[in-house]
Amino acid sequence: METQPELQALRDSIDNLDAALVHILAERFKCTQRVGELKARLDLPSSDAARERQQVERLRLLARAANLDPDFAEKFLAFIIKEVIRHHETARVRADSSS
């Protein structure tokens, strides 16, 4: 069955935006990986509550300005940070088993 043209146009936009999201997320994880390595090298604590509070507040403000639900933006950040922690734990297990 052929997709209705207006629906197809919207789906094409969604696909473009999803590709952008995936690429930005890949770049973000490259940054957090380097943060993890840097913190390990400088012997800094892996979590920083003050920094996380700032991130949440900033993202909620940005979300509001972009007409996105601030609660969703906060949930989204928590979702990503959970993955970052998973990466760091995997990296630590690898480092431990190779030492």
Add this chain to the structure above:
Amino acid sequence: METQPELQALRDSIDNLDAALVHILAERFKCTQRVGELKARLDLPSSDAARERQQVERLRLLARAANLDPDFAEKFLAFIIKEVIRHHETARVRADSSS
């Protein structure tokens, strides 16, 4: 305490990428809102399993190419789609209560 300059530079990049993510997400929800309205107008079913399978496969391919965990990309899409469904349900409740 002053943040170590290399850590600060990485955090600045993360903040820029997060702002990009929030704005792309806001645009994506605008698209899915229009999809919801269009489907309601054309009396099309709200979910489309074939389309969702295509989205998952495509996102996993894009993730692999960008060196992002494909399983994470799939979880990420599921996380967003859950929010889209929540939006559609809220819109339906609003439409019902105003009719």
